[in-house]
Amino acid sequence: MKGRTIALGAIDGAEAAALIVDGQLHDLLVDSDHPRPGTIYRAVALRPMKGQGGMFLETPDGNAFLRQVKGLAPGQPLLVQVSGYADPGKAIPVNTRLLFKSRYAIVTPGAPGINVSRQIRDDDLRETLLEIAHDVMEGEHGLILRSSCAEAHPQDIAEDIAAMVQLAAQVLADESGAAEVLVEGDSPHIHAWREWTADEIDDSAESFDAHGVFDMIDALRGPLVPLAGGGSMYIEPTRALVAVDINTGGDTSPAAGLKANMAALRELPRQLQLRGLGGQVLVDPAPAPKKDRRQMEQVLRAALKQDATETIIAGWTQLGLIELQRKRERVPLTEILA
Structure with a gap:
């Protein structure tokens, strides 16, 4: 079967998404009990780790580990984002460089400037996208317009930018207090919508059976x-x-x-x-x-x-x-x- 298909389903009750390219499983996402990458916490600094160049932080999901902690004191609250998955028994990896990412836009607090993906080479389109961004952007946040903007409607792009700017403002204004989850990372279905492109999206209850996803997973x-x-x-x-x-x-x-x-x-x-x-x-x-x-x-x-x-x-x-x-x-x- 030629073409790109996204199948949205579940595996043993866990939300899952599969990208099938020309009949071959190209990518697979399965939800788990681990904190999802992209999750934003209000964390609380615990203690520095001498010799490791970092500090343990308290989060609602357990201890996290942050590198480059110059000027950070124990007990201080700060905003951090999950950057990946931890090995068993180790702390959650996080960083302080927050990214608010959606299908068309990435808002980058602390990194001002508006940039358009290099994959968009049409000068007229780049100029149009910059005009949309300047009309919508507020504050000193930076913005990256993703390659998916090339095929999107201007209104959808503007709404996407506005939503991410609003979310960033809400999160950045909520730095004080106890450890708390402020933004959940994307689920497999949302990640698939945001990152993958396809000719067909099958979200039926039988999607994994219909496209042979379970057989492909068994081979793994x-x-x-x-x-x-x-x-x-x-x-x-x-x-x-x-x-x-x-x-x-x-x-x-x-x-x-x-x-x-x-x-x-x-x-x-x-x-x-x-x-x-x-x-x-x-x-x-x-x-x-x-x-x-x-x-x-x-x-x-x-x-x-x-x-x-x-x-x-x-x-x-x-x-x-x-x-x-x-x-x-x-x-x-x-x-x-x-």
């Missing part, structure tokens, strides 16, 4: 990822890191290792995204000459450019492994489906 429960050409990749998370092993399968040609590695590295970002895996990722490529490493890196970098999650290629180890550092933006799928 195990470590094996079959690759084009007969090769395979095993993705196995441990407590310390995510181990990825690439194999050539039955291919015995001289270029078998390179072909398997190229196929695996193209597929790796999607698999990590779907499985909700982050942190340190260690890739063990199939045997291939050292001269092929540059080509493999180029393929991996191109694949990561299509991936929204921040991932750094740290380099090659002396044993010929590829080290990656990936931001933890999801709860591991195995934990949600356990």
Whole structure:
């Protein structure tokens, strides 16, 4: 099935959203008990952590950890936003750089200026969007007009900006008091509406069954990822890191290792995204000459450019492994489906 489809449903009672591109599961969001990224707290400073350059904060959902806390005293209230998911037993990661994000606009308190997404290249359209923004914006907040504005009605953009400006003003005026949740992070359905584009949105009760989403999720429960050409990749998370092993399968040609590695590295970002895996990722490529490493890196970098999650290629180890550092933006799928 060609095209892009968003299926809105539930898995074991938890709200879920799936993005299907040309019949293949491209992204998956499943709600969990963890605080959602984007949640804004009024937190209370507890104590600094010497040697770690940060401070623990009290929130309604448990302790949070904030880096760069110069000038912050214990007992002081402050506004913070959840920036990702914590490892089991660790504090919620937060920062003080608040973003009020919607489908068309991102309001950025403390970072003045109005900017239009670089993906919008039409000069006339950029000028029109700036005029809309200047008519609506109030105060000293900054604003980013997202690429989705290119296909939107001007009135919808103006209403979206106004709603985010109003929300920002309400939150920033509510800094004093005990620890409290001020803004909930987006649910999977809202995130899908905000971030994904599709030819069809199916929100029927049978959407996951109709598009085979449950079968696609079942394939993610195990470590094996079959690759084009007969090769395979095993993705196995441990407590310390995510181990990825690439194999050539039955291919015995001289270029078998390179072909398997190229196929695996193209597929790796999607698999990590779907499985909700982050942190340190260690890739063990199939045997291939050292001269092929540059080509493999180029393929991996191109694949990561299509991936929204921040991932750094740290380099090659002396044993010929590829080290990656990936931001933890999801709860591991195995934990949600356990």
